[in-house]
Amino acid sequence: MVKQARAEQTRKAILSAAADAFDRRGYDMTSLADIIAMAGVTKGALYFHFGSKSELAQAVVEVQHHTWMRIAESAAAPGNPALTSMIRLSHALAAQMATDPVIRGGIRLTLERGSFERGGTTPYLDWIAMTRELLDRAVEESDVKGGTDVTAVAHHIVGSFTGLQLLAHVLDERPKLNDAVTRMWQLLLPALVPTLRIRHFLDVAVKAQSQFSNRPV
Structure with missing residues (x-):
């Protein structure tokens, strides 16, 4: 158990260092030697957990994506007003961008999806789909105008947020x-x-900003 815990701690240290390096320098300008130095591990330890830089990058993206989807699914739980959930979710994700290096690194790698093999579009497709589902619920709850093109609006919201974070x-x-x-x-x-x-809902946005700026997720 102790050995397993130590291995998991090493893996997390490598992921965190890699995400920080990818965020700062991008995929192409980051070397495995950079990550090894930042993580304070041996070359053998890195290769024990990850077979290549591409595999390591994909692992960072997957952790970032799973973290964001977990927060999104919690925010979108039935019983919460859908538009309120969407607004609060956007602020929760923004707060994580400011505090979590794995989130930042995963986002930059996703934007540079041509730099590694698979999964480049999945995070954004999932995010758009969840936003569309929330908008559908908000229309049913009469918080978004009937007749709204929810698919177009979902693309616009995700695109706007992506542009702001970039x-x-x-x-x-x-x-x-x-x-x-x-x-x-x-x-x-x-x-x-x-x-x-x-x-x-303007008040909801201001309150969410205050809450998540002071107490990041």
């Missing part, structure tokens, strides 16, 4: 990502929500 990375403004997400909702909500519900 810009935050380029401008070194990740601590301000929750602010940008609130502004995104302030622009989108008036087009999506019946007039009498706009103020309520």
Whole structure:
């Protein structure tokens, strides 16, 4: 058990170091030697867990994707208003971008999906599908206008969030990502929500920003 626990700790250290390196330098500019040095492990230890840089990159993406989907599934649980869940989810993900190197590394690798073999589009397809499901529920709950093209809106929301996180990375403004997400909702909500519900959901966005900025997931 002790040996198994030590091996798992080593694997996590390698994943964290790799994610940090991929986030900072990108896939092509990161070497296994860089990751070994950052993780403080031997070459043999790295190859015991991961057979190649590509395999290691894929593992980072999978951890990031599973973490985000776990948060999304929790936020989208039946009983929670769908639009509120969507707004809170966006702020929870933004908070993780600011604090979790594995999340950041996984996101950059996904954007550079041509750099490794498989799974490049899956995270975004899953995210779009979940957003579309939440929008469908929000229409049923009368929080989003009837007749809304939920597929188009789901693509737009995921694209907007992706663009904001990329810009935050380029401008070194990740601590301000929750602010940008609130502004995104302030622009989108008036087009999506019946007039009498706009103020309520604008308040939801501001409260979610405050909560997740102060207490990241």
